Amino acid sequence: MLDDTALSQALRPVFAEPHTARGLPNLCYTDADYHRLEANRLFARDWMCVGVGADIPRRGDAVAVDAAGQPILLVRGKDNAVRAFHNVCRHRGALLVEERHTGPVIVCPYHSWSYGLDGALVRTPEVGGLGVHTCPSVDKSTLGLLPVRAAMWLDFVFVNLSGTAPPLDEVVAPLADAWRDYATDRLVHGASWGLELQANWKLAIENYLECYHLPWVHPTLNSYSPLDLHELEFFGDRFFGPITKAYRADLPPELTLPTFPGLSEARWLKGEYPVAFPNLLLGIQRDQLFGIIVDPLATDRTRERVHLYFVDDGAARSEVEQARIETAKTAMIADWKSVFEEDVHIVERMQRGRANSQFDGGKLTALHDRCTRRFMQLVADGLAPHPEPSVQAAE
Numbered sequence: 001m002l003d004d005t006a007l008s009q010a011l012r013p014v015f016a017e018p019h020t021a022r023g024l025p026n027l028c029y030t031d032a033d034y035h036r037l038e039a040n041r042l043f044a045r046d047w048m049c050v051g052v053g054a055d056i057p058r059r060g061d062a063v064a065v066d067a068a069g070q071p072i073l074l075v076r077g078k079d080n081a082v083r084a085f086h087n088v089c090r091h092r093g094a095l096l097v098e099e100r101h102t103g104p105v106i107v108c109p110y111h112s113w114s115y116g117l118d119g120a121l122v123r124t125p126e127v128g129g130l131g132v133h134t135c136p137s138v139d140k141s142t143l144g145l146l147p148v149r150a151a152m153w154l155d156f157v158f159v160n161l162s163g164t165a166p167p168l169d170e171v172v173a174p175l176a177d178a179w180r181d182y183a184t185d186r187l188v189h190g191a192s193w194g195l196e197l198q199a200n201w202k203l204a205i206e207n208y209l210e211c212y213h214l215p216w217v218h219p220t221l222n223s224y225s226p227l228d229l230h231e232l233e234f235f236g237d238r239f240f241g242p243i244t245k246a247y248r249a250d251l252p253p254e255l256t257l258p259t260f261p262g263l264s265e266a267r268w269l270k271g272e273y274p275v276a277f278p279n280l281l282l283g284i285q286r287d288q289l290f291g292i293i294v295d296p297l298a299t300d301r302t303r304e305r306v307h308l309y310f311v312d313d314g315a316a317r318s319e320v321e322q323a324r325i326e327t328a329k330t331a332m333i334a335d336w337k338s339v340f341e342e343d344v345h346i347v348e349r350m351q352r353g354r355a356n357s358q359f360d361g362g363k364l365t366a367l368h369d370r371c372t373r374r375f376m377q378l379v380a381d382g383l384a385p386h387p388e389p390s391v392q393a394a395e
């Protein structure tokens with residue numbers, strides 16, 4: 001078991017002033033006890049992103065997700081609302097849905113106890129003997145699926161396992177406000193794919209939080225969106241990351257896509273890539289939004305689920321033009337795939353570096369690692385034994 005005092009001591013260097021701050025120590029990337037602590041404190045007390053509405057597009061759709069080790073079920077109800085439940089049967093604890101389910105009733109594969117889309121236990125076949133479907137000691141009204149607090153922003157589904165976080169609307173307000181010029185109601189889900197990394201989830205996020213590596217890891221991207229046209233931006237305390245001022249400035253006409261209406265000239269060329277702490281990587285540009293859900297599977301194993309949304313500007317177009325747009329979308333998807341894959345190898349190398357006992361968390365540079373430092377401070381705050389932040393992560 002990790003000792004809270006020793007842990008807090010080990011995390012202290014991330015709170016030093018920018019010129020002397022060091023990164024999180026190796027144990028945060030390699031220790032199984034520490035990983036459990038993150039799940040039980042940081043992820044359980046916060047709003048973690050676990051899926052998207054597009055995963056369950058129709059009423060009656062359900063999808064199994066993993067919320068930092070907890071099996072959770074996302075369900076779209078008859079009223080079209082998305083709800084979350086603990087994905088475990090109230091009888092003897094079988095995992096209820098393995099991957100996905102569609103239909104008005106969710107039936108446990110073990111003894112067929114059946115649940116409605118609102119989580120209510122509706123059938124307990126043969127529970128009182130052959131042909132007897134009720135039993136005095138099984139009160140269906142108290143044995144519905146255990147609900148999980150859930151809320152949505154854009155198309156992203158968040159859960160708060162502890163039930164104690166502030167309302168999601170309040171939490172996302174700084175970024176939602178900064179992005180109010182983007183008509184996000186025009187977004188339509190366009191593509192999704194997954195990546196597996198042999199690395200801790202934090203390394204995937206830390207890599208996303210700096211553009212310093214662009215010239216060496218992403219030479220093609222750097223050729224049209226170079227490092228010197230990038231900056232780091234903060235939206236309140238919990239949203240921060242790189243921005244570019246040269247998003248596809250020289251895009252050939254055949255690759256253009258429908259755009260958000262009414263954007264200013266500055267926004268036209270802006271791409272913004274903030275992390276929504278703790279585990280959602282976002283990107284918004286004039287013609288699309290993407291979100292990468294980062295699933296912490298183990299100390300050294302992470303899954304990324306990428307969801308890309310394109311803008312439907314409502315314009316009427318010829319079939320030829322529509323076909324051109326579909327081709328441009330395919331090219332865009334291929335471009336992002338190759339950029340995100342370029343990061344995998346280097347993130348895995350950082351994980352391998354964490355096996356070295358002499359690595360002390362590393363030197364965070366005052367310029368390039370500002371967002372990384374903030375992220376690490378929020379991680380350290382999230383691990384405190386009490387729910388309040390131990391240190392104000394002021395920038």
Ligand code: FES
Nearest residue numbers: 089091092108111
């Ligand atoms: S464990 Fe689900 S019905 Fe028995």
Ligand SMILES: [Fe+2]
Nearest residue numbers: 207217218343
């Ligand atoms: Fe990268």
